[in-house]
Every structure is written in structure tokens, then in C-alpha cells.
Amino acid sequence: MRPRAQAAHGRSFGQQAGLYDEVRPHYPAPAIELATTSWMGLDVCDLGAGTGILSNALLERGANVTAVDPDEVALAKNPARSLIGSAEDTGLPEASVDVVSVAQAWHWFDESSAAAEIARILRPSGHLVILINQLDVRIEWVLRLSRIMHAGDVYRPAYRPSPAGFDLINHELVEFTTPLTVDGIIDLARTRSYWLRSNLTTRDRVESNLREYFTLEHPVDGELELPYMCLAYVLQVAG
Known part of the structure; x- marks a missing residue:
């Protein structure tokens, strides 16, 4: 996807802001x-904060959070102090x-420009936290589910974010599940960028x-526990 188109899609999640909070x-x-x-007491910039799933968790932990996002509709639901920005x-x-925390948004950024801006706003010894x-x-x-949804989720064990000017100092893969019905999984598909940019027929x-799929290949009665992994990375300014 071209950078301009990618940026536009990254601003489209406000279309499903309420649903996003419910099923993501x-x-x-x-x-x-x-x-x-x-x-x-930490001052945190939650970058690409959207509706505030991570912002809220950090507020609950006592952080002073500024939520930054270009999507004004999504940001309106964020409980933190908000700032329209990129x-x-x-x-x-x-x-x-x-x-600086980045949850579910790193792939929408122009990495080199974002790295320079993050380094600029961080205090000495500050950290960049990326959660996926x-x-x-x-x-x-x-x-199989991911492919039907066109979710684009691909696990590359060797992947590490490596923005210029930053060193990776810690990382971890955390396994977890979340309960969803089949209707909930369809709602989840509705929050994905593939759905948001598709026409009604698609x-x-x-x-x-x-x-x-959930009738014939993987029958579900009520809720299922949908398996996830959270890829967590902590970086600091090099040198």
C-alpha cells in the first residue's frame, strides 16, 4: 500500500469506534x-491512541496520559487528555x-519520521513501548479464520521493530484469549482495515x-475463546 493510502486507512477506524472498543x-x-x-506518575504519550483501549489501562495504573491520534472521531471516545496529531x-x-506507547498502530507510521519525533519528545532515559x-x-x-477475515495477521518469530536511533532492550510474547460469539467475530472483522476499505459485496x-466456517468446519455453540498473542517491545534512544 502506498504511504498516502496507508495513512488514510490508518485514520478510518473512527467509523467503527464503538464496535472497536467492544470486540477488540x-x-x-x-x-x-x-x-x-x-x-x-509517569507522563505518557499514547501515540495512535484511537478510542483508548491502552490509554484507559495506563490511566488505571496512575499514568498521566496524553492520547495523540489524527482520527478525531475515534479520539473523542478516548478517556485521556487528547491531542489531534500524528x-x-x-x-x-x-x-x-x-x-511513548504505541498499541496496534506502529505499522501505520512513517517509521523514520515517527522515530525522530518520538526521540524528540522523550525525556532522557525514556522508553518507547510497542504493543501488537x-x-x-x-x-x-x-x-484459517484469519485468512477468511483477510486479517493479515502473520507471525514472524524473528521480527523486532528497529526504528533508526533506538535500541531494543526487552521483548516478550504473551499468550491470552478473549471470549467471543460468532456474531462477535463478525463484528471483529468489521473493525479490520480490509472490511473498512471494501464495498458492500465484499x-x-x-x-x-x-x-x-463456524457452521461446517469449526462448529461453535455459544462463545469460544479466541486465541491471541501480544507482541511487546521496549526500546530506548540509542547511546
Whole structure:
């Protein structure tokens, strides 16, 4: 996807802001606490914060959170102090935060420009925390589900984020599950970028394929526990 188109899609999640909060998984505590066991009093820029799934978790832990996102509709639901901005231009002062958190948004950024902006707003010894929830496609039926949804979730064990000017100092894979009905999984598909940029015919086909899958290939009675993995990375400015 071209950078301009990618940026536009990254701003489209406000279309499903309420649904996003309802069906998207939260971030497991071990992943959130990989950077620090105490967020109390830390000044945090939650970058690409959207509706605030991570922002809310950090507020509950006592952090002072500024949520930055270009999607005004999504940001309106965020419980933190909010600022319309982007990863490349946050609008925050230099050396103003202890942590920059990025949950589910790193792939939408222009990495080199975002890295420079993050380094600018971090205080000395500050950290960049990247969290990525994705379907656990190591499990065969989940991989099949991901393909039907066109979720794009691919697990690359060797992958490490490596923005220029930053060193990776810690990382962890945290396994977890979240309960969803078949209707809930279809709602989950509706929050994915593939669905958001598709026409009505394509959306109807995806929904029909999902219902057929959970009727014939992987029957479900009530709720199922949908397996996820959270990829958590902690980085700091090099040198």
C-alpha cells in the first residue's frame, strides 16, 4: 500500500469506534508491565491512541496520559487528555514525556519520521513501548479464520521493530484469549482495515464465509475463546 493510502486507512477506524472498543482485545498485564511495573506518575504519550483501549489501562495504573491520534472521531471516545496529531508530528513539546506507547498502530507510521519525533519528545532515559495484539495464527483453525477475515495477521518469530536511533532492550510474547460469539467475530472483522476499505459485496461475502466456517468446519455453540498473542517491545534512544 502506498504511504498516502496507508495513512488514510490508518485514520478510518473512527467509523467503527464503538464496535472497536467492544470486540477488540485489551492488552494483557504482563505486556503492559514489561517496561515498568509502576506507571504511577509517569507522563505518557499514547501515540495512535484511537478510542483508548491502552490509554484507559495506563490511566488505571496512575499514568498521566496524553492520547495523540489524527482520527478525531475515534479520539473523542478516548478517556485521556487528547491531542489531534500524528506519529510524525505530535504537537508535544521537546523532552516532555517519560514513555511513548504505541498499541496496534506502529505499522501505520512513517517509521523514520515517527522515530525522530518520538526521540524528540522523550525525556532522557525514556522508553518507547510497542504493543501488537494479533490472532495466534500458529494455531491452524485460527490461521484459517484469519485468512477468511483477510486479517493479515502473520507471525514472524524473528521480527523486532528497529526504528533508526533506538535500541531494543526487552521483548516478550504473551499468550491470552478473549471470549467471543460468532456474531462477535463478525463484528471483529468489521473493525479490520480490509472490511473498512471494501464495498458492500465484499463485506457480505466475508460475513457469509465466516458463518459457513463456524457452521461446517469449526462448529461453535455459544462463545469460544479466541486465541491471541501480544507482541511487546521496549526500546530506548540509542547511546
